[in-house]
Amino acid sequence: MIQEQPAPYNYDRKHRVFGLTAIFLVYGTLGYYIQATNIARPEIVASFESTSLISWSVSIPALVGAFVTLVFGKLSDMYGRRIILLISLIFALIGTVLSAFSTNFIFLIVSMSIGSLGIGALMPLVMAVVGDMYPPVERSKWIGLLNIPMGIATLFGNVLGGLITEALNWKFVFWSVVPFLVLSLILVPIGIPPLANRGVKHKIDIRGCILSILASSTIIIGISIAGAPYPWLSVQVTGLLVISLISWILFIRSEYGAAEPILDPKVFHNRSFNTVAVTTFLSTFGQIGMMVYFLMFLQGVQGIRTSISGWIFFPFTFLMAFIGVPVGFLLARTKRYKYLYIIGFSIVTIQMSGILFLKADTPAGWCLLAAIVGGIGLGAIPTVNTMVVQNAIPKRLLGAAMGALSFCLLMGISISPTVLSYAMNTTYTKSLALPTALYRIEDKSILEDVRRPDILQSEEERARLKEKFEKIGDEGGILFEQTFDAIRDAMESGLRKVFLIGAITALLSFLLILTIPEIPIGSGADVE
Numbered sequence: 227m228i229q230e231q232p233a234p235y236n237y238d239r240k241h242r243v244f245g246l247t248a249i250f251l252v253y254g255t256l257g258y259y260i261q262a263t264n265i266a267r268p269e270i271v272a273s274f275e276s277t278s279l280i281s282w283s284v285s286i287p288a289l290v291g292a293f294v295t296l297v298f299g300k301l302s303d304m305y306g307r308r309i310i311l312l313i314s315l316i317f318a319l320i321g322t323v324l325s326a327f328s329t330n331f332i333f334l335i336v337s338m339s340i341g342s343l344g345i346g347a348l349m350p351l352v353m354a355v356v357g358d359m360y361p362p363v364e365r366s367k368w369i370g371l372l373n374i375p376m377g378i379a380t381l382f383g384n385v386l387g388g389l390i391t392e393a394l395n396w397k398f399v400f401w402s403v404v405p406f407l408v409l410s411l412i413l414v415p416i417g418i419p420p421l422a423n424r425g426v427k428h429k430i431d432i433r434g435c436i437l438s439i440l441a442s443s444t445i446i447i448g449i450s451i452a453g454a455p456y457p458w459l460s461v462q463v464t465g466l467l468v469i470s471l472i473s474w475i476l477f478i479r480s481e482y483g484a485a486e487p488i489l490d491p492k493v494f495h496n497r498s499f500n501t502v503a504v505t506t507f508l509s510t511f512g513q514i515g516m517m518v519y520f521l522m523f524l525q526g527v528q529g530i531r532t533s534i535s536g537w538i539f540f541p542f543t544f545l546m547a548f549i550g551v552p553v554g555f556l557l558a559r560t561k562r563y564k565y566l567y568i569i570g571f572s573i574v575t576i577q578m579s580g581i582l583f584l585k586a587d588t589p590a591g592w593c594l595l596a597a598i599v600g601g602i603g604l605g606a607i608p609t610v611n612t613m614v615v616q617n618a619i620p621k622r623l624l625g626a627a628m629g630a631l632s633f634c635l636l637m638g639i640s641i642s643p644t645v646l647s648y649a650m651n652t653t654y655t656k657s658l659a660l661p662t663a664l665y666r667i668e669d670k671s672i673l674e675d676v677r678r679p680d681i682l683q684s685e686e687e688r689a690r691l692k693e694k695f696e697k698i699g700d701e702g703g704i705l706f707e708q709t710f711d712a713i714r715d716a717m718e719s720g721l722r723k724v725f726l727i728g729a730i731t732a733l734l735s736f737l738l739i740l741t742i743p744e745i746p747i748g749s750g751a752d753v754e
Contacts, residue, residue, distance in 0.1 A: 241419050248410065248414045248416070250375045251406065251413060252348055255403065256376070260383070264387070267283065270331075287338045289443055289446050289640060290346060291347075292633050293346070298350075299629020300489070304430075308420055310625075322407065324340060325337040350629045351628075354625045362617055363561060369612050371551060381544065381547060386402070433480050438489075444467070489629075492620075498743060499615055501741065505735040509731070512600075519646065523718075534590075538597060540597075549602055561746045563613060563747065567607075568736075574736075576599070578600075586714060612628070617747050618745060646728075650723060655716075659712055
């Protein structure tokens, strides 16, 4: 029998005002941290001379973040949002300060991973707080409005992070985050009340925690090393993937027997959640394809300057950040979401299919249009995802469900770059048709240089390579132009493979979302 869940939190007027202020600040701080540290990353790598470790500086903290979304989400259901938010902010603060004091790259990775113990949990916790604070229909407006602080931080994080890095030092980027974290620590206990039933005893699912760590870490490491340095069918890669598969099976089985599982099996039984989780994972391929490889196409294949390509790409980031605001109000007004899904995923599918036809000589206006369309499609989906999950899952599982949804997103962000990078690099290598005269020159270092596609994106590297060609003799200039065209053609082929994967995953997401059941907002949430 369906019963109303008793309110676990008492949000009076004071708590709502300070609570909204707190979560808006936390959400904006999260966006600023991500964007500012990303823009400073190349300078960090250069300062430590640790280019070979740059991928680990992304994947290891992301792996930690993926794990805590599951665990902290469940713990917030058990012990309350306030205490878990405070713990998350403390981890984020400690990791940020340690990052600013880092003296080598390994120490920085460890410090950022400590920070990710908190950073990774902030997004699902903020969404869960909104779910506690408002009934479903009104909730959709505020979830949409949360895009405002995230959007502002996203837009200005890159600029401020770059200015701070150039004017001072990359360490001050981390210091610039500290005041926002401290202010968040002050506001959270004021605005977010404690859990009403604090006297209830709970049992933490330690076995589930261990198995989820093992399962997620082995799959990410296995995919990360596949292709280079180990072949996909090597013992190292297949061994890690088999361990991951076994661990996932054991994890799911253990959750059925756990007194308080970190991921309640009832979440798996929910058709709406499963559909949203899979499409969230698949959509990251298109998102990474746009955020990383579309810019590579503009700068490398089309030869557009970094500053100009940034303006072309600006509508994508702007719309990704703010389109969720009107979407939230549409959800509140219509109480329907399936039509928004169909529109969003159909736009993404058309857009990712369209950029397959972009070429080196395609007018910049078409690239600008692709950025606009992609931002509209991809920007509409996260707000709808949040509302659908909160509408379909019982309120007592709200934290665990939001954590699981963020886990799927972070797993996609961790895995998709490796898959897309492998597809691009292998296609680039097969497509590279260098002039035969190049193999007869004495300076063999040129052959090593021209096999790297990043030559197209570095003016210094291009100038250095051109200087080498000029030393060959009179035919050096012509040979350089022929070689440059060959590299650009190969890179275009590699990027087209990336966009093809993005188009296929977008189409799969579109077909899958057509099957999601339509449960009007307000009629399915807050039930046992």
